[in-house]
Amino acid sequence: MIHTEPGVFGAISHPARRRMLDLLVDGDRPVNAIAENFEMSRPAVSQHLRVLLDAGLVTEQRHGRERRYRLVPEQLEPVRDWIAHYERFWDDNFARLRRHLEKGDKQQ
């Protein structure tokens, strides 16, 4: 019964979970409101939400018989930080393209 902690990268590796986070960008939502966007069963949605919860990417708050899930975007920082490490590649390419365009097709 050990709860494995795959971390944020594991949590976002499933497309359904990324879509769930995307939905929550627009505001807190109860499970049913989330579930209606997916083909899978509601328990399956609950299980995905549990993964997101364990990763700290969402929190839940009880409102009556609902549980509203709220995005915790700061928890995506490890992803942001890691990908930022590669940012210079895009920067370089962009800079190269810009330079190319600014030269006005002058040679090469």
Added chain:
Amino acid sequence: MIHTEPGVFGAISHPARRRMLDLLVDGDRPVNAIAENFEMSRPAVSQHLRVLLDAGLVTEQRHGRERRYRLVPEQLEPVRDWIAHYERFWDDNFARLRRHLEKGDKQQ
């Protein structure tokens, strides 16, 4: 024998594979040079590289009996794009913090 295609997000979900990509930032490397950074067996490293290859995150080129792996950073774009969708949260927080600091602790 179906080759599952977990995509880029699946490929970067394993810490070892992220480290492999990080290593390749500094230049192409043959498998042994990559493998010496990990505790796991060399075949395990090969299998991870295969996942990265299938995701298009690296290419391989044969040089004699070596196979050098090369990073293809552009393939990280889906990740960059997805995370960029959340950028405004950091921007907002950063802006809020900056505003707070610039105000010089004036009230609140």
Added chain:
DNA sequence: ATAATGCGTAAGGAGATGCTTACGTGTCAA
């Protein structure tokens, strides 16, 4: 030619993942 090197692939197994259906529990409504 023979051996050593660099690497992939095959096979197998432990454990994780992702789904399902069945059920339990707390909350609101009649």
Added chain:
DNA sequence: TTGACACGTAAGCATCTCCTTACGCATTAT
């Protein structure tokens, strides 16, 4: 109180993941 609702959890299953050891196949060195 009785039932409907919103949800989690349990159990079971198929499949995937990630590792290992054993082996095969080029390429280079002797």
